[in-house]
Amino acid sequence: MEKYIIGIDLGGTNIKAGLVKVEDGTIVDSFSIKTESEKGSSNTFDRIANFVDDIIKKEKLTKKDILGLGMGIPGPVLNNEIVSFFANFPWEDNLNVAEELKKRTGLEVKLDNDVNVITLGEAWTGAAQGYKNVLGIALGTGIGGGLVVNGHLFGGTSGGAGEIGHIKIEENGKLCGCGQKGCWEAYASATGLEREATSRLRVNKNNLVWKKIEGDITKLEAKHIFDAAKEGDKFALELVDYETRYVALGLSTVLNVMNPEIVVIGGGVSLAGDILFDGIKEKIKENTLIPILNGLKDIVPAKLGNDAGIVGAAALILDK
């Protein structure tokens, strides 16, 4: 008898949910509902419970066919249950989300933060399939990390393990959104790259990036820089060099601590492709110890894309 898990990706705007086969992690059916967090947590949880009932009915299943419900949320999670605070939702602090959803669905419920979930998804059926020690990185507006250790997700003592965006790569360095200084993500995230580009564009406008944004700095995105670099623009190439240098610097530090077998990079910046990955692979050699480099099989782009949140959330239920 085929078994399934409900995987849910709780985002600021949308909740993506799917029915995932235990056998091979494929998504049998999925849909998306609005989060509407402003209506309160109960309202959202009720609608998630309705979704669970709907999908079970639609697929002609019973609750017995469902092993559980896994959910990824933006923020640190304690004991796969409790969210100490929702950064962007007007919800209660220290909310036991697992309990609330268990009450409504009768299912086993496990929660984790979104980057942990994505990493677990990539380890189950994605770019890190078959690897036991995986570092997952979300390289986007910020930098998030997920750690799979000996085949299991490692959340640390208070759900904060893998908060690699806030490792310090320079004492008293650039100000970070978190309020501290010198955090890795203040340099190497999309935002970090855009900051550096904005600064350089104030003194150099004779370049393809400036052309692409039509002289409107508010339009600048990391993608403009990578696109211009791929067309050979020197100004953009130097910015890509900055980006890969700082990604590599922070990554080396995490490698020296964790010694993973594979690194999977997702998030907006990862879409830049070879121009990013080749630079990172070359530059980590300067700052990573040889035995640790020897243990690292590869640094690869994430494979599951938007599905990672659903597949990884489902994988939480299998991760004992």
Place this chain on the structure above:
Amino acid sequence: MEKYIIGIDLGGTNIKAGLVKVEDGTIVDSFSIKTESEKGSSNTFDRIANFVDDIIKKEKLTKKDILGLGMGIPGPVLNNEIVSFFANFPWEDNLNVAEELKKRTGLEVKLDNDVNVITLGEAWTGAAQGYKNVLGIALGTGIGGGLVVNGHLFGGTSGGAGEIGHIKIEENGKLCGCGQKGCWEAYASATGLEREATSRLRVNKNNLVWKKIEGDITKLEAKHIFDAAKEGDKFALELVDYETRYVALGLSTVLNVMNPEIVVIGGGVSLAGDILFDGIKEKIKENTLIPILNGLKDIVPAKLGNDAGIVGAAALILDK
């Protein structure tokens, strides 16, 4: 029937070995023999096997009373068996030490690097007893680290996890003994502190440190600096501030990655006591994320001292 494990601490000069009770990790009997690595690995392994026979006879035991033999060695270990290279011994590369000792003793043999072993020892019967997520730090000539994750030692993919001395705290920073630049241990190890003191002593000789070393810079040790600071010497206090600032900076980065419950610091520098620990505890607040600080119960000095190498080596056999 009481069960025992042989714990061995293989050092450059001496091999310390002990018979450890499985029940409570106490050392029943121990002794020390010369390593004499220059006579070759076989010679040393033969003498270890003789030691095992001797101690079993002396304690009126049989091999059946011994669960196994654990050993800590200086350097990274693969699969608890193989040492890729001995930095200071003229021994073969990629030596399967576990196999060699198993052949000679008939016991199950497990190896790990010395800082991992010490961390496991502190987690078994020392300062981190009862904690599941432990960061062990050896703060001495260099900086080494050991990670206990979910109650088990985590060595990473190629035995390099916890090589925290070589995380980069400054891009293109101070030259490290490893040949790379900006490594944490180039700043915050005893050597790092002595480097900084030496540099400052060239322009300031009117201080208690200079007095303590009687104007002979070759005598300088970290201890002189801590001793002078405890007597209120301003020059020394500023150096202690430097030391705690840099210990805290690198430690914050490791905390943000691993989110441990407790940090145990051993090694020569840790003997400085409160003046060191108070400074570190205060300064990590600047660079560590709040949920991770909240998860951290304490930062404590190692408790087992020289016994940690024997007790921790024995604990390897219990760490499945």
